Amino acid sequence: MTDDYEHYEAVVVGAGPxxxxxxxxxxxxxxxxxxxERGVESGSKxxxxxxxxxxxSAPYTIDGLFPNFRTEASERPVTEYYLHNVAGRKVxxxxxxDLHEHDTMWSDAVLRRHMDSWLEDRVHExxxxxxxxxxxxxxxDGLLREAGEIVGVTCEELDPIKADAIIAADGVNSELARDAGLMDWEDPEEWFQGVKAIVDMPEGAVAERFGVADDEGVAHLFSGDLFEGVRGGGFLYTNDDSLSIGTVFHLDSLVAEEAEPHELLDALLTHPLLDQWLQGEYEELEYGAKLVPDxxxxAHPSPHRGRLMLVGDAAGQMQAQGPIIKGMNHAVSAGALAAEAFSEAQTRDRPAEAGQRYETKLRDEGVMKKLRPTPYKIASAVGENDAVASMTDSLVDSSLGKLGIKAADRLGLLGRSFNSPFVMSVMPDTRTPYVTAPTAIAEALGxxxxxxxxxxxxxLADRIGDLTYDVGDPHIELQDNSYEASGAAVAxxxxxxxxxxxGCYRDETVKTNGHEEHLVSLDTQPCVECGTCAIVADTEWEHPAGGKGVEFKQG
Amino acid sequence: MHTLVLTKGVPDFREGQVSFDEDGHLERGKTPTVMNPNDKHALEAALQTKVRHGGTVSLMSMGPPGYKEVLQEGMADVYADDLYLLSDREMGAADTWATSITLSTGIDHLDDEPDIVFAGFKTADGETGHTGPQTCWCQDWPIVTHVVALDIDEEERTLRAKRLVEGDVEEIETVEAPLPCFVVADPEFEPTYRKADHRLRHKDLRAETQERAENFEDHLEVYDQEELNLDPDFIGLDGSPTIVAGVDPIPKAPSEREATMVDPGDEAGMASVFEELEPYAEAD
Known part of the structure; x- marks a missing residue:
């Protein structure tokens, strides 16, 4: 009997931005x-x-919705933004x-535990x-249905709850989006994987080593030949008294190259270029990882079903505009637009229209256009064609290409094209922009x-050892433990x-009845809940129970 | 629903807090007093009752004036609307019997009779487990002990409790009792909040109680012997039939291993440690 269930007008799942x-x-x-929110505190996941x-150009900003956000919840603003093209030691x-400031009112570095827990208090109030x-x-853990219609949510810790609107902001591995059949974990091509280290800085070191005042900060990006040819790049952002240093790679490329994400991060951390900022000192406060939708x-073009609306990462709303990555701002816009859509529909006594209204708002407010730019569709159809991609790659890498790079630099074209939001939004997902071109640029001009x-x-053992876990029941089940099906997760x-x-995944060779089997075993204890294995291995993937699993202190 | 929780201040036996002299006697002056840890479960049960049914939670103790802070601790750590301290020199050195009489009189003195009185499962210092049941006997109420889960039917004025049989976690029986009733919460007691509304109220109450605990004395009433109109012959040392014949320290278990302390900075010492370990190290 669902009549006894609690009812709220709206249930929001997930307390991120x-x-x-x-x-x-x-x-x-x-x-x-x-x-x-499933974490012990917002931001802990x-x-x-x-x-x-x-x-x-956005309809909503986080400081518009939450006054004092910038003074109380964020770290340093990004006032300078650099891309380092790397070939060996040449940079x-x-x-x-300019690209960073395009359409930007402001941009701040954030640490999610601090930021989201700050939001939690205000939202609760x-x-x-x-x-x-x-x-x-x-x-x-799922959607409550009556006669096939979504009417609420089911929870591990509470009795089911009915609601007129369900806003799923439960992140990149949204179980609600998957329950509704709106998102899946199928194609590695649709995802990036990011890993990050938060590095402690002695008092005053950020200002001194980066040459910034207290109300200033820097973003440094890195691409070229320092990541074993994996498509992606690195970043360094300045926080108040720490650095966020990480790498983001196309998941399909990571899998194809059988690269180890933590080793790629180390390749960045130990590159000579970083010595000017680390100066021989390194204290890692936290190692973390996350799946990032491309x-x-x-991005789901119609992210709703019945009373359910998806916002943020749950709907794939994470924009990678060349080197610039924008996710949280779109989650904020989408969240507020979904709320607006429901309020309007409710006022007109037609709550069922909320989803369609939300979709229209995403389009009319220009959010969807940023997430799924039309020029990219056209450019990628050409640029990501294998034959064209390989030709472009060879050309850039050739002596003719390097001559062109030098000429482009002299004419100021290089800087201009990197700073063009249009060029950046149509950049194809091939080796060329991530690896070959930056390497060639560094070789020619570095x-x-x-x-x-x-x-x-x-x-890795120390990184896992330094994380905080409240280990519950295993939350991921390996469906097929053959190396062919799930071996990609080991790396x-x-x-x-x-x-x-x-670690979580180990490969092992088992001898049975005279023949050898290459198998994969899984222990979910060290899991950082990124969701990578949901895509690259054959698993039944769920989040741990409320408050269980990893607890990020920095985020 | 008015619930009353009985608590006691006990020495903080946690390592680093407790202090013993050379003869193994507790150094009371050097050891801080805290709320009896088991009473926390009784307070949790009272808070669950308030969350589900509304009403007030009172917290009562008998002891010296310093026990005010013990009551404050209960208010801050779990929950309490108001605090009652039964305190008078005449009540000093009471055994469990005299304490029960005093507490029972304290209960009778409340403006609003409680529907349920909760107590924790024995104190960390006395370990008798007598005071709760004896206080209940004075009140002539039913008592349910070793309670691990609790439901209340307000209309029928009954409670239904799950209790451990003989303190055995493997066997649980469900009992029903009329209100008012005395309930002893077992350390296994787990409050359950399966409704979002209950969790939200719990969160509100936890925030409120912490704020209230900062000015706890505004919510505290102290009753002395005169206020309670207690006959001095029935309370304190004079009212205590227990005679302590003597106290023997619990002998330390004999050590079966020999230990040698080595400073990690002492090279020669460390070398001998490695020498000792060598036969046990597996060499590939």
Whole structure:
């Protein structure tokens, strides 16, 4: 009997920026709103690269919804933005501040535990006034249906709850989006994987080593030949008293190259270029990882079904515009638009129209156009064609290509094209922009770095050992343990590695009845809940129970 | 629903807090007093009752004036609307019998009779487990002990409790009792909140109680012997039939292993450690 179940006008699942924006907007419109967050505290399950944008063209910004956000919840603003093209020791740096500032009201580095827990308090306060509120430690594990229609949510820790609107802001591995059949974990091409280290800085070191004032900060990006040919790049953002240093790679490329994400991160951390900022000192506060949807391919064009609306990563709303990655700002816009859509539909006594209204708003407010740009569709059809891609790659790498690079640099074309939002939005997902071109640019124009960087990042065992876990029941089940089906996870999982026995995935050779079998075994204890193995291995993937699993202190 | 929780201040026996003299006697002056750890479960049960049914939670203790802080701790750590301390020199050195009489009189003195009185399962210092049941006997109420889960039917004025049989976690029986009733919460007691509304109220109450605990004295009433109109012959040392014949320290278990302390900075010492270990190290 579902009549005894609790009912709220709106249930928001997940209290990251998308969920917070949705909940605050619902509450402002007087909608009784319950927010359910599975972490022990908001932010304890969240990792992000670390930059949040407020776009001039966006319908909503996080500081518009949450006054004092910038002074109380974020780290340093990004006032300078550089791309380093790397070939061995040679580096050619291009100033991308113009591209970064395009359509940007402001952009701040953030650490998610601090940011999201700050949002949590504000969201609880405003939603409590509507008769709802925010609860942590509650994992929503599915949709409640009546006669096939979505009418609410089911939870591990609570009895089922009915709602007139369900806003799923439950992140990149949204179980609700998958329950509704709107998203899947099928194609590695649709995803990036990011890993990140938060590096402690002595007091005053950020200002001194980066040459910035207290209210200034820098973003440095890295691409070229330092990542074993895997398509992707690295980043370094300055926080108040720490650095966020990470790498982001196309998941299909990671799998194809059988690269170890933590080793690629180490390749960046130990590159001589970083010596000027690390200066031989290295104290890693936290290692984290996250799956990142590529909105160009993964953003759902119609992210709703019945009473359910998806926002943020749950809907694949993560825009990679060349080197610039924008996710949280779109989650904020989408969350607030979904809330707006429901309030309007409810006022007109037609709550069932909320989803369609949300979709229209995403389109009319220009959000969908940024997430799935039309020019990319055309350019990628040509640029990602195998024959064309290989020809372009060879051309850039040729002596003719390098001559062209030098000419382009002299004419100022190189800097201009990197700073063009259009060029960046149509960049094809091939080796050329990530690896070949940056390497060729560095070889043609770069200056060798003379410094030695002798920092020693911790090994994987120490990185896992330093994380906080409240281990519950295993939450991932290996469906097919053959190496062919699930072996890719051994390297691609950010807390596993070949020849490392302490990670999630291990490969082993078992001798049975005279023949050898190459198998994969799984232990979910060190899991950082990134979702990589849901895509690259054959698993039954779920989040751990509320409050269980990894707890990020930095995020 | 008015619930009352009985608590006691006990020495903080946690390592690093507790202090013993050379003869193994507890150094009371050097050891802080805290709320009896088992009473936390009783407070959790009272809070669950308030979350589900509304009403007030009172917290009562008998002890010296310093026990005010013990009551404050209960208010801050779990929950309490108001605090009652039964405190008077005449009540000093009471055994469990005299304490029960005093507490029972304290309960009678409340403006609003409780529907349920909760107690924790024995104190960390006395370990008798007598005071709760004896206080209940004075009240002539039913008692349910070793409770691990609790449901209340307000209309029928009954409670239904799951209790461990003989303190055995393997065997659980469900019992029903009329209100008012005395309930002893087992350390295995787990409050359950399966409704979002209950969790939200729990969160509100936890925030409120912490704020209230900062000015706990505004919510505290102290009853002395005169206020309670207690006959001095029935309370304190004079009212205590227990005679302590003597106290023997619990002998330390004999050590079966020999230990040698080596400073890691002492090279020669460390070398001998490695020498000792060598035969046990597996060489490939």
């Amino acid at each position: 998308g969920g917070a924006a949705a909940a605050a907007t619902l509450a402002q419109n007087g909608v009784e709103t319950l927010v359910l 969240n990792v992000s690269g670390g930059l949040i944008y407020a776009e001039e 050619k740096t291009i100033d991308l501040t 405003v939603t409590r006034e509507t008769g709802g509120g925010l609860l942590t430690g509650v994992r929503v 909105s160009k391919k993964a 200056t060798p770095v003379r410094a030695e960087n002798d920092v020693e990042p911790p090994d 691609a999982c950010p807390v596993s590695a070949k020849d490392f026995g302490g």
